Amino acid sequence: MNTSRTKLTRLPKRGAHDAETIYPILDAALVCHISYCIDGQPFIIPTAFCRIEDTLYIHGSVGSHFFRELAKGVHVCVAVTFIDGLILARSAFSHSVNYRSVVAFGKSRLVEDEAESWLALERITEQIMPGRWADTRHPNASEMKKTMVIAIPIEEASAKVRTGGVNDDPEDLALPYWAGVVPLSLTYHTPVPDEKRIKDVPLPDYLKG
Amino acid sequence: MNTSRTKLTRLPKRGAHDAETIYPILDAALVCHISYCIDGQPFIIPTAFCRIEDTLYIHGSVGSHFFRELAKGVHVCVAVTFIDGLILARSAFSHSVNYRSVVAFGKSRLVEDEAESWLALERITEQIMPGRWADTRHPNASEMKKTMVIAIPIEEASAKVRTGGVNDDPEDLALPYWAGVVPLSLTYHTPVPDEKRIKDVPLPDYLKG
Numbered sequence: 001m002n003t004s005r006t007k008l009t010r011l012p013k014r015g016a017h018d019a020e021t022i023y024p025i026l027d028a029a030l031v032c033h034i035s036y037c038i039d040g041q042p043f044i045i046p047t048a049f050c051r052i053e054d055t056l057y058i059h060g061s062v063g064s065h066f067f068r069e070l071a072k073g074v075h076v077c078v079a080v081t082f083i084d085g086l087i088l089a090r091s092a093f094s095h096s097v098n099y100r101s102v103v104a105f106g107k108s109r110l111v112e113d114e115a116e117s118w119l120a121l122e123r124i125t126e127q128i129m130p131g132r133w134a135d136t137r138h139p140n141a142s143e144m145k146k147t148m149v150i151a152i153p154i155e156e157a158s159a160k161v162r163t164g165g166v167n168d169d170p171e172d173l174a175l176p177y178w179a180g181v182v183p184l185s186l187t188y189h190t191p192v193p194d195e196k197r198i199k200d201v202p203l204p205d206y207l208k209g
Numbered sequence: 210m211n212t213s214r215t216k217l218t219r220l221p222k223r224g225a226h227d228a229e230t231i232y233p234i235l236d237a238a239l240v241c242h243i244s245y246c247i248d249g250q251p252f253i254i255p256t257a258f259c260r261i262e263d264t265l266y267i268h269g270s271v272g273s274h275f276f277r278e279l280a281k282g283v284h285v286c287v288a289v290t291f292i293d294g295l296i297l298a299r300s301a302f303s304h305s306v307n308y309r310s311v312v313a314f315g316k317s318r319l320v321e322d323e324a325e326s327w328l329a330l331e332r333i334t335e336q337i338m339p340g341r342w343a344d345t346r347h348p349n350a351s352e353m354k355k356t357m358v359i360a361i362p363i364e365e366a367s368a369k370v371r372t373g374g375v376n377d378d379p380e381d382l383a384l385p386y387w388a389g390v391v392p393l394s395l396t397y398h399t400p401v402p403d404e405k406r407i408k409d410v411p412l413p414d415y416l417k418g
Contacts, residue, residue, distance in 0.1 A: 093348050
């Protein structure tokens with residue numbers, strides 16, 4: 001998964017093109033950013049997604065301009081980014097962040113096969129909350145009619161990962177500035193039940209902890 | 210800040226074009242996604258940034274393909290996205306997320322004025338960690354020479370925000386599935402001092418709490 005579009009010219013030691021690095025980053029994300037071009041003008045849309053083998057899937061309204069554009073089959077770029085920590089160096093120049101990111105390229109395709117659409121919707125739901133699909137009312141015919149599923153077969157992809165600590169120049173180490181890492185993570189807070197509930201349903205196991 | 214590029218066709222009640230909505234979302238972000246096109250091929254790069262008035266600034270290496278492309282002056286799209294909560298509805302179709310997002314459009318410009326570059330670098334550092342610029346060694350001439358600063362004057366921008374709870378159809382409210390919101394937030398963990406420190410510097414106030 002490495003051609004000129006994903007060749008890393010800066011800091012190549014941070015780059016990877018193997019599925020073992022790329023897939024876990026994609027699979028951990030709640031949202032991706034997708035871009036496409038119309039007459040040289042780039043557009044970006046953030047959206048939920050899932051990965052099945054080497055294809056990404058997104059879903060949206062059949063009335064959406066964005067989805068109607070992608071249904072034509074266009075070149076897209078998909079990015080997933082996690083910021084895992086702030087690297088506060090003694091020099092401003094050496095400031096950085098720890099991160100995991102993937103950039104993938106492919107051509108969008110309208111999914112017309114019902115089974116493929118259904119599986120994509122299941123996996124998109126599961127990507128947001130594993131265990132949820134089996135614990136929800138599945139789409140009916142009218143809802144499926146309003147929903148467009150787009151596939152993006154990954155033609156190329158690359159991952160970039162930075163981990164570790166501060167990389168100040170040796171001559172900066174004695175400077176009187178605090179230096180170190182501020183770790184960051186996404187916190188899932190206590191689930192808040194819907195006020196409009198008619199009966200109390202116990203919190204499912206997949207939402208505990 | 211509203212033309213055809215940012216007209217919202219879906220759920221227009223969630224859209225806004227006023228600076229009072231857009232700026233706080235931009236100003237809270239650690240990273241943005243920037244896309245541009247080369248011969249109809251979209252590219253996305255995640256990067257740190259700052260906003261000064263109605264201009265976004267990014268910085269990078271003079272050796273970066275991405276920055277050299279933006280130095281030419283090209284159409285870019287910038288996206289900032291926060292996911293604030295998972296909306297787990299009784300129906301799969303009504304699942305959603307609470308979010309704040311901004312999409313902005315502009316043409317990139319290489320910053321050649323030294324004072325403008327310097328201010329951008331200060332603000333980018335402050336965007337990552339307010340209070341940090343005054344507590345770090347500032348860039349020297351050699352570092353400035355390796356750094357490219359790009360300005361992106363915002364020509365158009367729109368924000369989309371979803372808040373609140375589950376919007377299940379009335380006929381789904383009695384279904385035996387748990388429904389509600391899982392709030393999400395980014396957590397800043399206890400700072401970890403650099404192992405390579407020569408002397409202990411007390412944790413600065415801006416990193417406490």
